[in-house]
Each structure stands twice: as structure tokens, then as C-alpha cells.
Amino acid sequence: MADNKYDVIVLGSGPGGYVAAIRAAQLGLKTAIVERELLGGICLNWGCIPTKALLRSAEIFHYMQSAGDYGLKAKEIEADLEAVVKRSRGVAKQLNQGVTHLMKKNKIAVHMGEGTLTGPTSLTVKGEKGEEKLTARHVIVATGARARDLPFAKADGKRIWTYRHAMTPPEMPKKLLVIGSGAIGIEFASFYNDMGADVTVVEMLDRIVPVEDKDVSAFLEKSLAKQGMTIMTGAGVEDIKASAKGVKAKIKAKDGTVSETEFTHCIVAIGIVPNTENIGLDKLVEMDRGFIRIDPFGRTKSKGLWAIGDCTPGPWLAHKASHEGVAAAEAIAQELGNKDVHPHPLDRNNIPGCTYCHPQIASVGMTEAAAREAGREVKVGTFPFIGNGKAIALGEAEGFIKTVFDAATGELLGAHMIGAEVTELIQGYTIGKTLETTEAELMQTVFPHPTLSEMMHESVLGAYGRPLHI
Secondary structure, three states: OOOOEEEEEEEOOOOOHHHHHHHHHHOOOOEEEEEOOOOOHHHHHHOHHHHHHHHHHHHHHHHHHOHHHHOOOOOOOOOOHHHHHHHHHHHHHHHHHHHHHHHHHOOOEEEEOEEEEEEOOEEEEEEOOEEEEEEEEEEEEOOOEEEOOEOOEOOOOOOEEOHHHHHOOOOOOOEEEEEOOOHHHHHHHHHHHHOOOEEEEEEOOOOOOOOOOHHHHHHHHHHHHHOOOEEEEOOEEEEEEEOOOOEEEEEEOOOOOEEEEEEOEEEEOOOEEEOOOOOOOOOOOOEEOOEEOOOOOOEOOOOOEEEOHHHOOOOOOHHHHHHHHHHHHHHHHHHOOOOOOOOOOOOHHHOOEEEOOOOOEEEEEOOHHHHHHOOOOEEEEEEEHHHOHHHHHHOOOOOEEEEEEEOOOOEEEEEEEEOOOHHHHHHHHHHHHHOOOEHHHHHHOOOOOOOOOHHHHHHHHHHOOOOOOO
16 A cells, blocks of 8 residues: 655645645655646646747747848748647647656656645545545645636636637637736737737726836837737726627726627636635635735645645746745755755745736836835836847837836836846846845946847936936
């Protein structure tokens, strides 16, 4: 009979869960992971990775259509949606197999099935082998979250889609309604717009990508409108009726007028719901709107029970979940007597955010408005892509970089970008914030030429009245 007693059991194998399991195993702890569907969770199989594969195909299609701008000729350019989706699913499958390999490499036991807690440090798993009983000294809940449905229209996968349906579409939408303009909504709006759909985005708040700096939101809205999208802010969808031919949406505009518009398909991207019901958490943890309350290392109110990732308070990002997983595993190892490990709590001020629309968005830290509302006196610098030689050479002169500093101390409070490849640039500022960098260190740093990263330097210089190329 198998030994089902462990030091650590992780419930859920997304980017938080599988990373927590790997770090626990690295620290010499006997570790198991429980997964009901696919190793890698939503992010790897149905979220971050396959969507980026879709967006990459759309990006290349966009460039092919603009070949003349680069002195090239291309004829009879077509998009094969079925092949695009097939490539995306292949990328996800490859990475799923990679996680499987990592579990074997780190000698992590994998129990496939539905896991239910029977106590803070025990659970049952119902799978193909029947029911197994597992116990551990510590359990980490990493069950993630799922898409939120509209209260009056449940996604059916035919005409009304969540992100999962939008990644494996049965057909190409001709006229698409996207409800919600957060990262998920805007990314799919950008993908389908580039692929040729007529896209309308409806956002309840007064601007799209509302968590971003208002200057970024304004720039993106103008850019998407220029690309042919219809953007409706301060608006709401009051009702949706689906039929075999499409959907009829009753939309209330900013001015209060209500109209009924027909679309072929609709994507609902209005947030997430944590997967915390029916897994035995009752009386074991404290909840906040369904999310598990934790301390900075992931501890719940029950000794030995931890939680990380999208089932805990936001931001709901894969890299935040992974970081929490490492912190929790190291804190557990320390509690179990490992004196060589020194866990650090997650600093939520230093979590970067990325949106892979066209143009891309990336940010870290406080927006200018948030800094001022917090009573900070600030210095703000911006630098446009049009002032950067590499951006012009790439044919990507749309966008800007904005930095926000504390006027009294020079502390970098936040950085906000929109434009080509900014999701790759933001980590420079994230490292700077983690190291508590001031404007002085950033100004004295040598940035390579010609690169897009030079704009990061120029934005800092701009905050202090010293820009060189504008």
C-alpha cells in the first residue's frame, strides 16, 4: 500500500501550486500535488501561455498585412483560425508535459483527482483509482479561480464565451462583443480585431484597463479606436439573448440611452470567482468575498493550512501566485526546522502587471493619481516612442513610458508603459523598486544603444528636467 503521508501537500497545480511543490521538494520536504484536470492549471493550459500564442499569431498576421511599410511585398495573405488555435493548443500541451517532467525530476508525487479537505492537514482525492486518503504536516491550497458569468446570461460556448471558449472558437466571429476591459477582455478584443472581426468593447467604468494609469488608458483607447474597435466606457450590458444566429445585447450607454445591438458572438470578461467552494474549507479559513484570507506568507487561521494564488486576495496574476508559492514553501521549511532558509513576504507594491494587447501595456507600483491621493508630492517624467531610434527602426513608434518619483526622496513610486515589447521592459523598473532605487541610480545607469530600454532612462531624466532626446 502506498505511503500517503507527506510533509507538504499542494492542492492545485497552477503556477502557484506547482512552483510551491518544486520549492518544497528542493528544500528536502516529502511533497505531493493534487490536480483534478491538467498539470499547469488554468494559466498554462487555458490562460497566460495559450493566449500569448494566439496573440503572437495575430501579431505576425498584422505585420504581414503591413509588409509594404517595411519595403516588402506579400500577396494573398490569409489567416487560418483552425491552424492558429491548433498551434496555441500545441504550445500549451508542450508546457503541460514540461510540468509533468518537473514533477518527476523533483520526486513530487502526483495524485490526479478531486481533492477535498477533511481537516487542516488531511484530504481525500477521488480519481480514477477510487478514493485516496492523504495526510501531511502542512497543506497549501492553490485552487485558483474561474471566469465570472453574467447574472442574466450563462456562457454556453456557442455564442456566449468565457476565455476558455474564446481560445478554442468553433468559428471566427464576424461581429464580436467583449464585456469588460481588463487584461483578459482587452487581449481577446485585440486578438480578434487583428484577425478581422468587428469588435465592440463595453466597460462599466469611465475608462478601459481601469487599473492602469489614466494616461495609459487614454492612449490605449485612442489606439484601439484607430484600429477600428468600438469602445464604450461608462456603459453596461443589461441583457443578452442568444440564438442559433448570434446574440442580441441591450446596452446602456454613458448618456443613459439604451439600444439593442446584434452580434455574432460575445466574450464575457468581467472578473473571476475563486475556486473555494465544496473543497472542505468551511470553518478552516476566513473568507473575503470567497477569497481566502492569509498572512504575508500564506498562512490561514488554521495551523498547518496555507493558501496562495488566485483563491486569495489579488492581484490575480500568475507571477504573484508563483512568488507566493515560494514564500509559503520556505516558511513551511523554516517551521519544520530548516535554519538555512529565510523566507521573504510578498511586497504587493512591487508586482508588475502586463497586458498583451496591441500596443502592449506594462506597469509596476503606484499610478500618478494614486501617489497624489496618498499625499505624495511627485515628479513625473514621460518619454514617447517616437523619440527613440530603435522604435522608429522597428516601425513601432506608438507609445510612451511614464515614471513617478517621490519629490522629497527620489524614490521610484511607479512606472507605466504602453507600446511595443513593454512587457519585457517593465522588469527593469521592478528590480529597481525591489532594490529601493532612487532617481540617482537610474540616471547613472548606462543603457545600451540602440534599444527600446533607452526610453526608460529618458523618462527618468524627464522627471527631473533633463531629457536628452526630446
